[in-house]
Amino acid sequence: MFLAAAMPASAAPAKTETAIFAGGCFWCMEHDMKMPGVLKVESGYTGGRLKNPRYEDVLTEKTGHYEAVRVTFDPAKLPYRFLLERYWKVVDPTDDGGQFCDRGPSYRPAVFVTPSQRAEAEASRAEAAKRLKRGTMKTPVLNVAPFYLAEAYHRDYAKKNKVRYELYRAGCGRDARLATLWGR
Numbered sequence: 001m002f003l004a005a006a007m008p009a010s011a012a013p014a015k016t017e018t019a020i021f022a023g024g025c026f027w028c029m030e031h032d033m034k035m036p037g038v039l040k041v042e043s044g045y046t047g048g049r050l051k052n053p054r055y056e057d058v059l060t061e062k063t064g065h066y067e068a069v070r071v072t073f074d075p076a077k078l079p080y081r082f083l084l085e086r087y088w089k090v091v092d093p094t095d096d097g098g099q100f101c102d103r104g105p106s107y108r109p110a111v112f113v114t115p116s117q118r119a120e121a122e123a124s125r126a127e128a129a130k131r132l133k134r135g136t137m138k139t140p141v142l143n144v145a146p147f148y149l150a151e152a153y154h155r156d157y158a159k160k161n162k163v164r165y166e167l168y169r170a171g172c173g174r175d176a177r178l179a180t181l182w183g184r
Contacts, residue, residue, distance in 0.1 A: 017075050019083050020046055020112035020147055022066035023091035024099025027165060028174060029069040031158040032090040037078025042070045043150040043157075046112055047142065055151055061104045068112065070147050081120055087111065088128035092177055094135030101172040109139040133183045 016039060023029045026043035033041050045053050048065030058065045071083060091109045092099055098107035113121045121141045129137035149155070158165040169175065 015075060016072050017080065019071045019073065019080060019117070020068055020144060021071065021083075021087050021091075022046070022068040022108060022110040022112070023087065024067065024102050024107045024109065024174075025168075025172070026067040026069055026150060026154065027157040028169060028172075029067075029090070030156070031165070033069055033071050033083070033086065035078070035086065037082075038071055038073045040072040042072075043154050044068060044070060044148050045106075045150065046147045047110065047145045051146075051148075053148055055154065058106050061106055063106075065106055065148075066108060066110055067106050067150075068110075068147065080117060081124060084111070084121060084124035085128075088124070088131075089182055090178065091139065092135075092181060093125075093128060093137050093139035094132065094181065096138040100174045100177055111139065111141045112144045113141055114144050131182070133181055135181065 021029060021033065023032075030041045030043050044067075045058050045063075045065040046068045048058070048063040050057055050063040050065070053063050053065055057063050058067065073080075073083060093109055096108055098104050099109060111121050111125070118141065125137065125139065125141055
C-alpha cells in the first residue's frame with residue numbers, strides 16, 4: 001500500500017484530481033477510501049436520470065442512481081492506481097445486485113471514469129479479477145456522470161456516529177465477506 005507523507009495544513013497541493021466510486025453503502029465507502037493523499041471523500045449519488053436527487057428519491061430504486069463517493073486526492077502523493085487498488089479491496093466486485101446486506105440497483109458497485117482514467121481503471125479491473133479468491137468480476141467501469149452530494153446527515157456518518165456505524169458494518173457482514181473474497 002502506498003503511504004503518503006502528511007502534508008502541512010497550510011500547503012495546498014499544486015493539482016488535485018477526483019475519482020468516483022460506487023460500492024454499496026456510501027457510509028462504508030466514505031470511511032474506507034480515506035487514506036494519506038486523499039484530501040476529501042464526499043458521499044453522494046451518480047449515474048441516474050433525476051437532477052438533484054434526494055436520498056428518498058434514490059431509495060425508490062427508480063432513478064438509476066448509485067450511492068457513491070467522490071474522492072478528491074493529490075496525485076503527487078497518491079496516484080489514481082492506488083485508489084483503484086484500495087477500491088477493489090473494499091467492495092464485493094462479484095455482486096452486481098447490491099453490496100453485502102444492502103440490495104438493489106442503488107447499491108451496485110461501479111467505477112465512474114473520465115476518458116483519461118478509463119485505461120488505468122480497465123487495467124486495474126482486469127488485475128483485480130485475477131486476484132479474486134472466489135467469484136467472477138461483475139463490477140463495470142462506466143463513464144463519469146453528474147455527482148450530487150448526499151444530504152448533510154449522511155456525510156461523515158462513520159465519524160459522527162461511530163458506534164451506530166460499527167454496528168451497521170458488522171451486522172451487514174461487510175468485513176467477513178471481504179475476507180472471503182480477498183483472503184484477508
